[in-house]
Amino acid sequence: MNAPLSQQPVFRFAPSPNGQLHLGHALSAILNYDMARDLGGRFLLRTEDIDPARSTPEFEAGIYTDLAWLGLSWEMPVRRQSEHLDLYRQALGKLIDRGLAYPAFLTRGAIKAAVTDFEARGKTWPRDPDGAPLYPGDERRLSPAAQQRMLAGGKPHAWRLDMEKAIAELDAPLTWQETGEGPNGETGTVTADPAAWGDVVLSRSDAPSSYHLAVTLDDALQGVTHVVRGRDLYHATAVHRLLQRLLDLPEPVYRHHHLILGPDGRKLSKSNRDTGIAAFREAGKTPDDVRAMIL
Template sequence: MFRTRFAPSPTGPLHLGHSYSALLAYDMAQAEHGQFLLRIEDTDTARARDHWEAQIYDDLYWLGLSWETPVLRQSEHLERYNASLMQMADRGLIYPCSCRRSDIRTALSAPQEGAPLAPGVYPGTCRGRGMDSRQPGDALRLDMAKALQQVPEMRLIETGLKHAGTHMVNPAQLINEIGDPVLGRKEIETPSYVLAAVIDDAVQEITHVVRGEDLYQTSFLQVLLQHLLDLPTPIYHHHRLIRDDAGKRLAKRDDSKAIARYRKEGATPSDLRVLVGLPQPLASSYQKHDRRRP
């Protein structure tokens, strides 16, 4: 069965871009007689707020969407993510890192041997450290080169129009353009987005990931993590982004594009569909489901 999800973070108001992504995923699930799930990615405890989570439910319900309950909240499953981190650490794939941003900038400014790294890619300063040297506040990074030695040929199946097709995961590209990514944050014992999303997609049996094209490159890292953790790889669909009048991608600070503001000004869900370029739904596809909220 086609199963997809919308996974916002409760760190600000949902905007037009969120409405497009959620509605598109919901419409795709309806067209396939599948299921649409809502997931709250609230591991950023410094910015996540209960009132923003409540607003997510209200906005999506107003748009006419329904979802299974209870909703998966990532903050309630930290042990699951940390267990996967330790599983990779036991295989020598994870190392602690104490580098600050200033340390990384300094290291990147020094002469580099081998293929040049993309701007901002971690240069591997702490790569030789073992887990027994971990100190409070250290981040946990994936040793990309070691990880790639342990996985077979990897493929990404993409159905979005811009990148449609089957793509081979390029090891050199992962090393030079992503480097050794942080999988465990240093501030508190919480996972990175890419790791938590991979694990939850498997737990929730997601078959199709529908999201913005700005996350397309992230998918190749997620395919690698799926192989390392022996998890299934879903089909990905990266859609166009909704942009402001200046052509910039919308952000949560763009209150003028917030769904709540459109609601306050008297807009209807149909109006928002027109604004983001989506067709109106068949009434039957929405009426045959009970709209349930947590």
């Protein structure tokens, strides 16, 4: 994981303040912190609080308490996504102006009904790497005038990336440098396949930016050189690399680490409080105990 000699390595940990941190978060935070220290780099903390309905000051304060207890320190101020919404809107506007994003009006219920009807006839609806059905994308064929009429009428919508048009804009193969290990042992130069995700959401009426758009912009604006995160986000890197290319943003080096799994074999969830950092602290565990459990 070597950054250019002229550039100081920059790592980040970016949790959402919508629940308590668990062992999986501790692993990601500690790996980023330790790598930044070992390479003489910087360690940043960012709160991904773009969902106001679920993010709370209490959970944010808990994040700071847990990380400090683990022995981590970070640069101030902490970047909050909720304080930079205009930047996400501006980037979305650039994609819209280039014809690379379109308003999508189908509700989740309508999508589910279309998929159910399609598969009831013995066919298989295409799905993304996370298993979610790809968006039908019928609105791509609407004329600009028809789109504007629906928007002017106040019809709820999301903005989605026109994946086919976006990929057509690429002038070179899309890859990323992986210094960890992918699900099938991939490392080194990895070929990105954003088409597998279909027309991903860029924003919704209840959220001015999707995770994909916000995280890509945040990493660039904060000068992040090394993205170290869980393997569950490995395939999403293809979308982030595409957005970086479309928006002329720098490419970081990626490292996807193993996941901490629960007794049921699933990755940990914030709703499962018995794996929370606070619970271990209250039970008398030490930061060294936590490190021993996850590293």
